[in-house]
Amino acid sequence: MTNTARDLVHSNASEISGALGLHALNNKFNLAGAPDFANDLEVLNYALTLEYLEAAFYKQGNAANLTSGVEKEYLATIQSDEETHVSALTDTIKSLGGTPVAAPGVDFGESFASRDSYLQTSHVFENLGTSAYLGAAGFIKDKAILQAAASIFGVEARHAAVIGNLLGLKAEGGVYMGAFETPKDKATVLAAATPFIKQMPGSMPVGGVQTGGGSTSGGPNTGAIVGGIALLGAAGAAAVAARRYAHDDAT
Amino acid sequence: MAGEERIFGGKPVLEFSTSTDRRKFLKMAGLVGFGATFVAGGLLGGAGVAGASPANIMRGAAPAAGMEGDLEILNYALTLEYLEADFYAQGLAAGKLSGRELELVTPIEDHEKTHVSGLTDTIKSLGGTPATKPKITYPDGTFASRDSFLKTASVFEEVGVTAYHGQVPLIKSVDILAAAASIAGVESRHAAVIASLIGGKPFPSPFEAHADMATVLKAVKPFLS
Numbered sequence: 001m002t003n004t005a006r007d008l009v010h011s012n013a014s015e016i017s018g019a020l021g022l023h024a025l026n027n028k029f030n031l032a033g034a035p036d037f038a039n040d041l042e043v044l045n046y047a048l049t050l051e052y053l054e055a056a057f058y059k060q061g062n063a064a065n066l067t068s069g070v071e072k073e074y075l076a077t078i079q080s081d082e083e084t085h086v087s088a089l090t091d092t093i094k095s096l097g098g099t100p101v102a103a104p105g106v107d108f109g110e111s112f113a114s115r116d117s118y119l120q121t122s123h124v125f126e127n128l129g130t131s132a133y134l135g136a137a138g139f140i141k142d143k144a145i146l147q148a149a150a151s152i153f154g155v156e157a158r159h160a161a162v163i164g165n166l167l168g169l170k171a172e173g174g175v176y177m178g179a180f181e182t183p184k185d186k187a188t189v190l191a192a193a194t195p196f197i198k199q200m201p202g203s204m205p206v207g208g209v210q211t212g213g214g215s216t217s218g219g220p221n222t223g224a225i226v227g228g229i230a231l232l233g234a235a236g237a238a239a240v241a242a243r244r245y246a247h248d249d250a251t
Numbered sequence: 252m253a254g255e256e257r258i259f260g261g262k263p264v265l266e267f268s269t270s271t272d273r274r275k276f277l278k279m280a281g282l283v284g285f286g287a288t289f290v291a292g293g294l295l296g297g298a299g300v301a302g303a304s305p306a307n308i309m310r311g312a313a314p315a316a317g318m319e320g321d322l323e324i325l326n327y328a329l330t331l332e333y334l335e336a337d338f339y340a341q342g343l344a345a346g347k348l349s350g351r352e353l354e355l356v357t358p359i360e361d362h363e364k365t366h367v368s369g370l371t372d373t374i375k376s377l378g379g380t381p382a383t384k385p386k387i388t389y390p391d392g393t394f395a396s397r398d399s400f401l402k403t404a405s406v407f408e409e410v411g412v413t414a415y416h417g418q419v420p421l422i423k424s425v426d427i428l429a430a431a432a433s434i435a436g437v438e439s440r441h442a443a444v445i446a447s448l449i450g451g452k453p454f455p456s457p458f459e460a461h462a463d464m465a466t467v468l469k470a471v472k473p474f475l476s
Contacts, residue, residue, distance in 0.1 A: 074447075077454045084457035130436055138429050143420035147461065150419045150432055154412060154459035157436040158443035162453045165355065165444055172358045175444060179365035181436035183429065 036186040037139040041098040046136060046186060047149065048089040050129055052103040053196060055082040057111070057125060064112040071166055078122075078159050085152050092145065105198035119167050126160035127177060128184070128192050135183035157181060321427050322379040324418045327464060328431065329370040331414055333384045334471065335407060336363035342404065345394035352397070352448055356404075359441050366434050373430060401449050408442035409455075410470050416461035435459075 037043045058079035067075055093100045111121040133153035140146040164175040172178070184192075339360035342348075348356055374381040394400050415435035422428040443453035462470075 074453065081454060081457040088457075134429070134432055134436065137432055138425045146428075147416065147420045148458070150435065151416055151458035151461065153432065154416065154435055154439035155454065155457060157439040158454055161440035161443045162447055165447065171354045172361075175355060176358050176362065176437065176440050179362040179369070179437060180430075180433040183433070 035139060037136060040140055040142050040145050041093060041096060043136045043139050043149070044089055044093050044096075044098070044145070045101045047133065047152070048086065048093065049101055049104060050132055050189070050193065051082055051085040051089060051152075052101075053106060053193060054125055054129060055079065055086050056103065056106045057108055057122070057196070058082055060108060061112055061118045061122070064118070066112065066115040066118050074162060074166070075122075078163075081155055081159070085155075088148070088152075092148065106196055107198040108196055116167070119163055123160065123163045123167060123169070124192075126156055126163055128189060129156040130160055131182055131184035132186075132189040134181050135185050135189065137183075318377060318424070321422055321424050322374060322377060324422055324431070325370055325374050325377075325379065325427065326382040327418070328415065328434070329367065329374065329382050330385060331411055331467070331471070332363055332366040332370060332434075333382075334387060335411060336360065336367050337384070337387045338389075338404070338407060339363055341389065342394050342400045345400065347394065347397040347400055352401075355444055355448065356401075359404075362437055362441070366437075369430070369434075373427070398449070401445060405442070405445045405449055405451055406470075408438060408445055410462070410467060411438045412442050413460045413462035414464075414467040416459045417463045417467065419461070 037046065058075060062072075062075055062079050090100045108121065110117060112118055130153060133149055133156060137146060137149060137153065140149055160177075161175050167174070169175055339356065343353075343357060343360055371381040392399055393403055412435065415431055415438060418431065419428065419435075422431060439459060445451075446453040446455075
């Protein structure tokens with residue numbers, strides 16, 4: 001690759017039209033303001049936090065023994081997938097000379113009260129994770145890391161679809177989320193994940209997920225939680241958020 | 252893995268309507284030689300250097316060459332989407348599915364059609380010429396039963412997923428990359444759902460596999476011999 005004076009993104013973005021082009025342009029690359037991620041390590045640590053959250057979620061959920069048969073097998077594989085993502089991301093961050101973020105404290109509230117609430121929250125998580133990877137992909141500069149991140153993204157999409165089917169959700173809008181996956185930016189993703197995060201690790205490396213998270217990281221995070229509820233939609237998630245409020249009051 | 256798959260048992264599937272399209276498609280296969288070398292040999296080093304400087308963000312090769320490569324990739328994707336869209340249209344028309352299975356497969360045809368039109372629009376907007384729809388023929392019996400239809404669909408979807416992931420590091424424009432990735436994720440959903448319908452593995456690996464054009468073409472292009 002040779003570097004040229006022209007920036008491919010900015011020189012071509014305005015020329016793209018049609019469904020795909022419009023969709024791609026939603027991916028934030030051309031918006032004013034600070035980018036969500038300054039470098040690949042920031043993206044990887046962001047992904048690692050989300051994978052930690054997912055791995056912990058399935059570990060607890062599967063331990064609650066709420067499912068059986070093929071459903072149980074699927075969920076065991078999903079847990080294993082998320083754990084593999086955690087270790088792969090950790091190794092990659094280390095190999096790049098970075099410091100992997102620590103696992104966040106988690107609180108999944110009433111998510112494991114029943115098989116339905118478990119799967120409903122899982123469905124939210126997986127779709128959120130899928131959108132998070134897509135929203136971050138454009139910031140990755142190293143093509144090998146990009147391919148690895150994309151390969152995780154696809155697996156999260158698989159999880160999301162199958163969980164949606166286990167729940168018997170309608171095909172379009174439940175199992176599939178349209179003909180194109182939708183990217184979400186970091187602030188939106190973190191707002192949605194906030195109800196599940198009890199505490200972020202105290203010593204986040206520079207560029208950890210708290211930086212640039214804006215309202216999600218400090219002060220009264222009511223706004224973030226409300227945003228999270230709106231985004232999550234699922235009843236189970238709302239219950240979790242309510243519990244999160246109670247937890248805040250108690251501490 | 253997917254590279255060893257042979258759709259339709261290696262029987263002829265596609266015929267191109269014009270020799271130009273056939274040449275274009277064959278040319279893509281030639282492109283793979285470059286791509287594969289690029290990935291295996293120079294990618295990590297080269298990208299690492301580029302990634303070292305924030306000034307290099309999102310900058311690729313010379314624009315003309317970069318866009319040419321992206322257009323080739325988009326036309327490759329378009330050809331595969333044409334094949335998928337046609338496959339589901341015929342499969343659903345055969346009427347072997349019902350109930351929840353029908354409900355789950357029907358949107359897939361819509362998605363593939365939307366991918367065809369989205370890719371076509373994108374190629375045009377970039378000044379390229381979209382590949383035309385290939386003439387497609389299926390071996391007898393492909394749509395004769397629910398099992399045959401869904402099993403073939405499963406192979407198709409897995410190949411489609413690996414095809415997109417194989418192109419990820421080769422796409423130069425981030426916007427095109429985002430668009431291609433947003434399609435790839437949907438193909439992953441299809442692959443997982445179809446696999447679960449036939450008692451296969453919806454999550455065959457923690458990471459999606461990727462295949463270069465040569466491997467994918469080998470799976471779908473016995474007709475090119």
